[in-house]
Amino acid sequence: MTTEADRGAPRVSPLYDPKVRGIAYQVVLALVIVFVVYEAATNAIENLRAAKIASGFGFWTVEAGFDINQKLIPFSSTGGSTYGDAFLVGLLNTLIVAAFGIVLATILGFVIGIARLSKNWIIAKLSMVYVEVIRNTPLLLQLLFWYNAVLKPLPDPRNSVSLFGAIFLNNRGVVMPTPIAGPNFDWTWIATLVAIVVWIVLSYVARKQQAATGKRFPANLIGFALFIFLPLIAFWAAGGPLTFEYPKQSRFNLTGGMQIYPEFVALLLGLTIYTAAFIAENVRAGILAVSKGQSEAAHALGLSNGQTLRLIVVPQAMRVIIPPLTSQYLNLTKNSSLAVAIGYPDLVQVFTGTVLNQTGQAVEVIAITMLVYLTISLTTSFFMNIYNSRMALVER
């Protein structure tokens, strides 16, 4: 004999079951998406073939035949570099400007953000003006401004400004001597590595000791000293195995030496200054989000202003700051594609510019570029999310 209770939930036709319905809708949607993508792809391929436009990725290994000024890997039309190499040159140029930009914008952003909360009226107002002016003008305009600001006042290469007779400054950029490592230079690297490892171990031990006994040990100071002096000692002991190739004046330019191009400087300046304004606001919001009672309590315990900021306010503020900070990092990376306007050879300029034009394969080139930016963005957010989960409030 069965009762109502044994039978459980009343039987419903699968047609009205929200679970079944949900799945059915999702399957239909997935099918539609697959169909649209498939149709668009075959359609594009068909049209390209009908117009006899080359398609596929065969261009990757074809000689490029053009040159790029700023390159982190060897690239030249003489050496038979391919379109694939051009892609790598562009990608590395994007990554390097993004990496420098992120570091500098973070530092500047934190400084400005904290300065905006300063009790000093002038400092606070100056930071406010900075943030409002920079945040409310277009980045493209700022880049053009910086490019001209970098180029215009500097002398031509025949009248370079020289620092110590080794570093030269002109409107082609900064030219520095190239360090050339001698045979025993590896010892310096090994010493650096050892110093870093010792530093990490020291600070770990110091933290343990403080937690157990309350005694503090200046691990960071000692670690930093090691980091500076150990490689120097190794370098001296190995007999200073380092020579420099000095830039020489030729008819048009300084030849030899390392060169930092004005396009790079202008782009880095523009991106840093622009993004720092946004980061400053994030930082200010984060600090204001920490309730006043926290710092009052810290002061009551006898912590100094600096200690309060470093140990109490900033760690809590970081929880608020990191998520929007991640977006700013992504913005900076993507904004670096405005490099096109000032002739900096980033991924977009080289790859979707010259390579697309020379090969005519717009679909492939744009698809690859989108994929690259997506990968960079997702990787950045992945690491920022890890950092965020470490900083997040641990709830028990």
Next chain:
Amino acid sequence: MKSILKAAAFGIAALGLTVGAASAQGVLQKVKERGQVICGTGLGIAGFGMPDEKGVWKGIDIDYCRAIAAAILNDPMKVKTVSLTAKDRFTALQSGEIDVLIRTTTWTMSRDTSLGLNFAGINYYDGQGFMVRKSMNIKSALELNGASVCTQQGTTTELNLADYFRANKMKYEVVAFVTNDETIKAYEAGRCDVFTTDASGLFAERLKFAKPDDHMILPEIISKEPLAASVRHGDDQWFDLVKWVHYAMLNAEELGVTQANVDQMLKSDNPEIKRLLGTEGKFGEMIGVSNDWVVRIVKNVGNYGEVFERNVGMGSPLKIERGKNNLWTKGGLQYAPPIR
């Protein structure tokens, strides 16, 4: 639920678009229906395509566009110009955004084949040159070892430059910009020692400088730059029309048919002129327009010689000699197949 429906609707709409693009309709038919020819032009090169003080586009390339419009629609003003950078121009043509690209574009093998373009008649024989400051005291391009060179990206110029320095075992630094204006500004600001583009472009750009006399163009011409109009692969009727508009303008010059005398020429007994102006034969119909197509072209735009002189020749600030662009009968390279 709603969002799913929306997504599905969007998907179907997108499908409709892609399918729509696949069904081919001749460009000529589209132009007739639209009542307008859409031409891809540059951002402004004096003599070839640049708006005048009233905002009306002027130049050889623009006149070619107007000649096509006159042949089809009997109105040279029924054109729409789309300004394109060097690097975007082929994508615009391939994707059908423009009907014809007339933008100082060099005819090369790869563009003619793998880029899916057909080149229709060379309206200007050009070659790449170099511009430097006079104060640099340079007499030849072979003295440019180690120089910084400003150029426009996505051009044959960028490639010829690499070839030239490689062939002569010279080093250089290239700084490439998207537009001509950015390139020129960087050169003027001293970022580069050398500015390079087609020789005609050098003359045209030098006019824009604050002090044109401070700059000089080196004697070397390092490449062949046959500048031609281009259309997409796969529409032979349209290709024929663009090509024959060019040939008609050349034949008109060769036969002495000008904007001023075209009406009298209609009464000419010369069979060649009769065929050209459509009083004999049905040559217009062969390319899908009425038989008096050349009369319309010449009346509205002029013959090739008139177009040349007005825009870049002695009637213009550029004052470029006809040289290679003269008719074959006068020692130049311009030669049109006969209309018969």
